Amino acid sequence: MLYIVGFGPGGYETMTVEAVRALEDSDLIVGYTTYVDLIRPWFPEKEFLATAMKQEKERCLLAIQKEEDGRKVALVCSGDSGIYGMASLVYELAARDEALMKRIRVIPGVTAAASGGALLGAPLSHDFLTVSLSDLLTPLEVIKKRIRCAAQSDTVICIYNPSSRKRGDYLRRACEIALEYLSPDTVCGYVKNIGREGEEAAVLTLEELRDTQVDMFTTVFIGNSHTRNIHGKMVTPRGYRLEEEAAAAQERT
Amino acid sequence: MLYIVGFGPGGYETMTVEAVRALEDSDLIVGYTTYVDLIRPWFPEKEFLATAMKQEKERCLLAIQKEEDGRKVALVCSGDSGIYGMASLVYELAARDEALMKRIRVIPGVTAAASGGALLGAPLSHDFLTVSLSDLLTPLEVIKKRIRCAAQSDTVICIYNPSSRKRGDYLRRACEIALEYLSPDTVCGYVKNIGREGEEAAVLTLEELRDTQVDMFTTVFIGNSHTRNIHGKMVTPRGYRLEEEAAAAQERT
Known part of the structure; x- marks a missing residue:
């Protein structure tokens, strides 16, 4: 399962209940360094992987690869995961594999x-x-x-x-x-x-x-x-x- | 305090943590009949007041009046409270009283x-x-x-x-x-x-x-x-x- 999670503007309480549950359900959380640092304190028991700014494609490929290795992965985006978020890029990269497409779940969030x-x-x-x-x-x-x-x-x-x-x-x-x-x-x-x-x-x-x-x-x-x-x-x-x-x-x- | 709460598309889990807390903190929840019926089961201990469709102005005035009576009120909107929601109408109706304006808190949600x-x-x-x-x-x-x-x-x-x-x-x-x-x-x-x-x-x-x-x-x-x-x-x-x-x-x- 690959969750693409929009976590809202940046506070725990502005996340949806569904986003909290998806992050709790994941065993690996992938994201841009700044966002990973923001989220880490709320989910201390999780494993995190951070990539630098402008590494959007690498970040999505990393999340996909880890999912294909059999892990439950959450790729986090600030705001909504679909509005200027990572969801479209993940779908584009997953287009080669229809079964993978079906394991993607976009979790919306509060956009800016x-x-x-x-x-x-x-x-x-x-x-x-x-x-x-x-x-x-x-x-x-x-x-x-x-x-x-x-x-x-x-x-x-x-x-x-x-x-x-x-x-x-x-x-x-x-x-x-x-x-x-x-x-x-x-x-x-x-x-x-x-x-x-x-x-x-x-x-x-x-x-x-x-x-x-x-x-x-x-x-x-x-x-x-x-x-x-x-x-x-x-x-x-x-x-x-x-x-x-x-x-x-x-x-x- | 008058919360204007966007509760998202319609499930408990698509509400933000902040929206849940605001509704828990309120002693009266006001909204359109359909939405009040949707939310009632999640907050069974609360008092609810519903108004019919197209009664937007009456609904906002009711929420304001109850707040001025000294109650903690949440006015609920589906999706985001600011995007085609009630927030602007409440501010327009509250314009007469700057102190009232300051007691309004808009809580955003996941818009459609x-x-x-x-x-x-x-x-x-x-x-x-x-x-x-x-x-x-x-x-x-x-x-x-x-x-x-x-x-x-x-x-x-x-x-x-x-x-x-x-x-x-x-x-x-x-x-x-x-x-x-x-x-x-x-x-x-x-x-x-x-x-x-x-x-x-x-x-x-x-x-x-x-x-x-x-x-x-x-x-x-x-x-x-x-x-x-x-x-x-x-x-x-x-x-x-x-x-x-x-x-x-x-x-x-």
Whole structure:
């Protein structure tokens, strides 16, 4: 059995009960060094194997190989195992063996869009685009086109991997695209180190966000034209019609 | 204290540890009838209050009122409490009282994009749009524009509320928009009753999806041009560059 476990933002209590049980049921836990270090204290009796950053393929192959050796393996991912997680890569690597495919079980988790959103308020109560600014594996033109399309259609945008050492100005560039369609006052937010030491959340305007430097452990939210700042919380209404009706009623009075 | 708890797709084990603790800590649990019935057996000692469908505002006001009466209240939402959940409405209704705002705690959960994705394979490993087809509170033109923009920019689409009695043909119409930009063979999937009785997952083409009737308890996934069907699993690669390189290498041989 190969579990691909999304363990959420990073605290034991933000894991699902199912994720806890899968990790308890495994005899080997495989993951990226930082995540393995995070999880180790909660499951002290388990064996752990860590691989470095950018070793995604090696990590998945290692997990598959150990499973084929007859062990119960959990491959851990932060957030959800399917959203920018390892699940797709494992399936691609397992495609050669249908029997192996059937021994894979994807265990979902709370993705950063949800955990970061909860800290900020409720920015994603309506339609949103989730987009990664990492162009390591995706052409930058594709990423820019998606941001443009979302801004054009007034869709809230949730940004994963907004920055890195080599991509220090990518968030600025994303904000500049959004500013072609949205007001500089559009309500935005970001959350750093969700559920971990150094957790930090801020609600600010799109113009301010453009001039903010964030790191790769940050999730960024760009609101739409309906998003409000309510006493420091970033809130996108669930539907827009009620709001329009309320505004129309107000005009009539 | 007013907890707004996302309890995930519907099983006890797909709740987070934090959600379980919040419900245990509450003395009153408020929610939509169906969800209250789902949760009641896990917390038999609690008091429950249920309100009918479409009574969202009344439900939130009830939860707020009980909290102001001095009780510890949990307002439950399926999936994540922030993604098409009650969190934004509660914040809007609490805006009148900053002290009340501070007593609200949003507890995120596993949203249907993640739980449905896990059952189908890994459809959301890369950028995606989450869109609701319910036009009760949002003009249909806005919804159609968002779908068009996502299809144009080759973004995977995850559809919430794809159908209802009055909107039986909305999924067909969404697929028709997508078909203007995507091949009829585009890999799609849907999941019904995630984590509950009657759970059902299917991987099919966009053309087949167009002619499929789904209900309101279904989450639908429209792949992008890179999404593959691997032994019945819907898999979107994490990045596209490797894939292009592999194809280019193959052409050279």
